[in-house]
Amino acid sequence: MxxxxxxxxxxxxxxxxxxxxxxxxxxxxxxxxxxxxxxxxxxxxxxxxxxxxxxxxxxxxxxxxxxxxxxxxxxxxxxxxxxxxxxxxxxxxxxxxxxxxxxxxxxxxxxxxxxxxxxxxxxxxxxxxxxxxxxxxxxxxxxxxxxxxxxxxxxxxxxxxxxxxxxxxxxxxxxxxxxxxxxxxxVRVPRQPTTAPPDRTAPDGTRSDRTATGGTATGGTALGRYGRDLAAGLRFIRTDRLLLGLITMIAVTNLLDQGLAAVMLPVWARERFGSAGALGVLAGVGGLGSVLGNLLGAWLGPRLSRRALYSVGFLVGGAPRFLVLVLAGTLPSVIGVVLVSEVFAGSLNPVIGATAYERIPENLRARVLGAVRASSWIGVPFGGLFGGYAIEALGTRPALLAFGTVYLLTTLAPFVFPAWRQLRRPDPAPVGDRHPAVA
Missing domain, CATH: 1.20.1250.20 (MFS general substrate transporter like domains)
Incomplete structure (x- = not known):
């Protein structure tokens, strides 16, 4: 093998x-x-x-x-x-x-x-x-x-x-x-470590005790140990400002994306064209762009600045999809913007994934990554609800403009807040500190 x-x-x-x-x-x-x-x-x-x-x-x-x-x-x-x-x-x-x-x-x-x-x-x-x-x-x-x-x-x-x-x-x-x-x-992998060294330094420079970094406390009931393990993962997220920023930004944009996909885009297609044909075309183009973006991000990600790729990717891949529906009158122009936006949006996943993998200790990955994904999805059930109410209250074009504006403001966060400066590839470890994995 x-x-x-x-x-x-x-x-x-x-x-x-x-x-x-x-x-x-x-x-x-x-x-x-x-x-x-x-x-x-x-x-x-x-x-x-x-x-x-x-x-x-x-x-x-x-x-x-x-x-x-x-x-x-x-x-x-x-x-x-x-x-x-x-x-x-x-x-x-x-x-x-x-x-x-x-x-x-x-x-x-x-x-x-x-x-x-x-x-x-x-x-x-x-x-x-x-x-x-x-x-x-x-x-x-x-x-x-x-x-x-x-x-x-x-x-x-x-x-x-x-x-x-x-x-x-x-x-x-x-x-x-x-x-x-x-x-x-x-799938044969090395056995996971069950404990972490005491007094580990968290990504933001604070010090955490053994339990907070994934060490397994002894004693207590199984439910108590489970609670401590779960709390350790949540504490890790709370102490990592970059990870917390990623979760918050993705949760907001996921909510807005769901509102667009589940309600706003179908309503726009019905009002503009009177059929679902345009919706099917845009869904196919968006899916293709997303796949291409992921592949490009996987290929170019190790060669480019993570902060630049993430910041520009979100800026181009987010708000323009809403704004083109407000401003454009032809399907080809919308198709072009959706394709380009989805390529940029798809390129974000390699950056987000690699950053999370590197910052989370191996013995905490399952609980932290699970909590990260669940937190990122927390707004999804409400996206369609908010999108529908926004259209009912404001009309289709004003609702699209409002969602697009919130999306744009959200994607400016990496350009404004200092925590995003940590969005970079870590320095390589000294040769003596590298340990090959054991199959």
Whole structure:
């Protein structure tokens, strides 16, 4: 087995499972609509899956640390395969009631969130083992996610039309099983350290005790140890001003992005063109731009200034998408701006990922990265809500202008606040301090 095989297997398994999830994102809503005819019920099922997923991202870190990253990744995918696979079985046997479906998707969301929490921490671990630059590792991981989302939906639509939704959901279950098998066979990594040196220096220069940096306290109940482990991750985030700034900025922009994608763009397309055709074109162009941006960021990230790439990427990749909808009158001009903006926005992921990987101690990665991702997504459920109310209160163009203005002001933060000066590649360690990873 080559030293890069664990990273390649992790990336491949993750992409396969995300593609399957993208297929289920088409099939399960269609299954609910075709059996109940209720949009409200469809939304309830979507919420029942996503809420446990986000909560698991935030809370599963200490459990993932104790179980081990590889074991948590494999177990989470196995359990997801079982939960998702039970849906077509229950449908075929006539016992798929709404409470049953809600229970199964909630379990699937929770265990999928746990597996993805482990995946996030495995990316830098396997990349370091293979000698892969962290910017490239983060970019490839994010690019695999975007590409899998892009290629999963079209075949799902065709299979749903030809063979029905349950078959697509069964395929999704098989992708989780494939991801688990790839992780079990090929993802071999060094054993994680269980303690950290006392009196570690936090990224902002403050000193933290052993527990705050991930040391395992002895004694107490399992629940008490879990609480201390979880609190250690949250304390680390609180003491790292750059990481806290990244989380806040991404949470705000994710909320605004969701408002644009879920409400504002569909309303704009309906008012301007009277059909969903333009919306489909823009979604495809945006997805393509995002994949290209991730790949470019993975390639150029190690060669460019992180602060410049992040600052310019957010500036070009954010507000212009809102403003062009206000100012432009033709679809080609909107397509051009969306494509360029998504390329720049996609290039951000390698910078964000590499920065987080480097600043978070290895024995804290699962719990901190999970909390970071959950915090970054905290505004997503409210994005569509705020977008809809803004359009109702102000009208489409003023609402787009308001969201675009807030986005622009948010993306000026790296140019203004001193904490963003830390957004740089760390100095290389002296040769004597480098320790090769042990397979």
């Amino acid at each position: 080559t030293r890069r095989a664990p990273f390649a297997a992790l990336l491949g398994g993750y992409a396969i499972s995300v593609a399957g999830t993208s297929m289920s994102a088409v099939a399960i809503p269609w299954l609910v609509l075709s059996t109940t005819g209720s949009a409200a019920t469809t939304g309830l099922v979507a919420f029942a899956e996503m809420a446990p997923y986000v909560v698991a991202q935030a809370l599963a870190g200490p459990l993932v640390d104790r179980a081990g990253l590889r074991r948590a990744f494999v177990s989470g995918n196995v359990l997801a395969a079982i939960a998702v696979g039970a849906i077509p079985v229950a449908h075929a046997t006539g016992v798929l009631t709404l409470p049953t479906l809600l229970t199964l998707v909630a379990v699937a969301g929770a265990v999928r969130g746990t597996a993805d929490c482990a995946n996030g921490a495995l990316v830098p671990t396997t990349a370091s083992l293979g000698g892969i630059a962290l910017e490239r590792a983060a970019g490839l991981n994010s690019g695999a996610n975007r590409l899998a989302l892009l290629v999963g939906a079209p075949p799902a639509t065709a299979v749903v039309t030809l063979a029905g939704s349950p078959l697509v959901v069964a395929i999704d279950a098989a992708t989780f099983a494939a991801a688990a098998a790839m992780g079990a066979i090929w």
